[in-house]
Amino acid sequence: DADVTQTPRNRITKTGKRIMLECSQTKGHDRMYWYRQDPGLGLRLIYYSFDVKDINKGEISDGYSVSRQAQAKFSLSLESAIPNQTALYFCATRGRVTNEQFFGPGTRLTVL
Amino acid sequence: GIQVEQSPPDLILQEGANSTLRCNFSDSVNNLQWFHQNPWGQLINLFYIPSGTKQNGRLSATTVATERYSLLYISSSQTTDSGVYFCAVASGRTDSWGKLQFGAGTQVVVTP
Numbered sequence: 001d002a003d004v005t006q007t008p009r010n011r012i013t014k015t016g017k018r019i020m021l022e023c024s025q026t027k028g029h030d031r032m033y034w035y036r037q038d039p040g041l042g043l044r045l046i047y048y049s050f051d052v053k054d055i056n057k058g059e060i061s062d063g064y065s066v067s068r069q070a071q072a073k074f075s076l077s078l079e080s081a082i083p084n085q086t087a088l089y090f091c092a093t094r095g096r097v098t099n100e101q102f103f104g105p106g107t108r109l110t111v112l
Numbered sequence: 113g114i115q116v117e118q119s120p121p122d123l124i125l126q127e128g129a130n131s132t133l134r135c136n137f138s139d140s141v142n143n144l145q146w147f148h149q150n151p152w153g154q155l156i157n158l159f160y161i162p163s164g165t166k167q168n169g170r171l172s173a174t175t176v177a178t179e180r181y182s183l184l185y186i187s188s189s190q191t192t193d194s195g196v197y198f199c200a201v202a203s204g205r206t207d208s209w210g211k212l213q214f215g216a217g218t219q220v221v222v223t224p
Contacts, residue, residue: 042116
C-alpha cells in the first residue's frame with residue numbers, strides 16, 4: 001500500500017463549486033504539505049502543517065483553506081473554485097529524522 | 113527566498129546515451145531532492161542528497177553544498193527515463209519548516 005494517498009485522483013468541477021481534496025499518510029510523519037503544479041512549471045507551496053494545531057500559509061494560499069483532522073490526514077479545500085485553480089495538486093509529508101519529503105500521487109483538478 | 117536554477121531546460125537523448133543535469137541554488141540548504149515526474153504526472157523520489165554522492169542503478173547524484181550545486185547523472189538512458197526531472201531545495205538558514213523550493217525542471221526525451 002502507498003504511504004501517502006490522495007483522493008480523488010482526478011476531478012472535474014464547475015466554477016463556484018466547493019471542493020475538497022484529501023490526503024492520508026501511514027508514515028507517522030508530523031509535517032504535511034500541500035503543493036500546486038501548473039503546466040510546465042515546478043511545484044509551489046499552498047499550506048503546511050506541523051501538527052493538528054499548527055497550520056501555516058505558503059506562497060499561494062489565497063482561495064484555499066486546509067484542515068488537519070488528525071496527524072495522518074490533511075485536507076485542502078477550494079471554497080469557490082475558479083478556472084485558474086485548474087492544476088495538479090500534491091500532498092507531501094516529512095518526518096523528524098531527516099528533511100526528506102515524500103509525495104502522494106497527485107490530484108488532477110479541472111475547473112470549468 | 114532561495115533561488116533554484118536547473119539546466120538544461122530540455123534534453124533529447126538517444127537510447128544508451130549518458131547525460132548530466134545541473135541544479136544551482138542560491139543559499140545553504142538542509143534538504144535537496146531530485147525527482148522524476150513521469151508522463152502520468154507522478155513524482156518519483158530519486159535522491160535525497162543535501163550533500164555528498166549517491167548512486168541508485170543507472171542514476172547517480174552529487175551535491176557540492178559549499179559551491180551550491182548538484183548534479184544528476186543518467187547513464188545508459190532508456191525510453192522509460194523520459195519525463196521531467198526536478199531539483200528541489202529547502203533553505204538551511206531561513207526556514208525550519210522544510211518548505212521545498214522547486215526548480216523549473218529539465219524535460220528529458222529519450223528516443224529509441
